[in-house]
Amino acid sequence: MSVICGNRRRHSDGEPVAHASVAAVRACFLAEEVWACDWLTMHVHPDDGEQYALECGGLAWALPDGRGYTCEHGHDHIHAEVRAREGWDYAADPQEAGLLAGRGIQPVAMNGGGIDIDVAAMRYAASLPG
Numbered sequence: 001m002s003v004i005c006g007n008r009r010r011h012s013d014g015e016p017v018a019h020a021s022v023a024a025v026r027a028c029f030l031a032e033e034v035w036a037c038d039w040l041t042m043h044v045h046p047d048d049g050e051q052y053a054l055e056c057g058g059l060a061w062a063l064p065d066g067r068g069y070t071c072e073h074g075h076d077h078i079h080a081e082v083r084a085r086e087g088w089d090y091a092a093d094p095q096e097a098g099l100l101a102g103r104g105i106q107p108v109a110m111n112g113g114g115i116d117i118d119v120a121a122m123r124y125a126a127s128l129p130g
């Protein structure tokens with residue numbers, strides 16, 4: 001999905017710019033500050049099948065409640081102190097998720113969704129003192 005954005009103040013070169021969602025267009029107009037999302041996303045080169053990482057570059061803005069920021073392609077980042085207060089944290093893989101779960105912390109995938117938990121890692125973390 002793409003939505004044409006008519007915010008001349010942000011897009012001063014006059015070319016029509018499309019954002020990925022209505023929320024992004026709204027943020028483009030209303031957010032005090034927007035920036036290019038720097039999440040690395042993996043791509044596959046069509047010629048040789050090589051993987052390479054590119055910065056997302058999508059429109060990013062702060063969440064209105066001060067919890068963190070998000071981008072038009074759904075790259076949410078919630079601040080560490082908010083995660084700690086709410087009892088969850090990001091995990092990159094099932095092993096990291098298990099280590100968090102073993103310490104009583106709810107693991108969340110980097111995209112904000114659910115993630116599998118490595119049971120051995122969970123038991124290990126739970127067995128550690130403190």
Ligand SMILES: [Zn+2]
Nearest residue numbers: 005007010028
């Ligand atoms: Zn815009």
Ligand SMILES: [Zn+2]
Nearest residue numbers: 037056071075
């Ligand atoms: Zn992004």
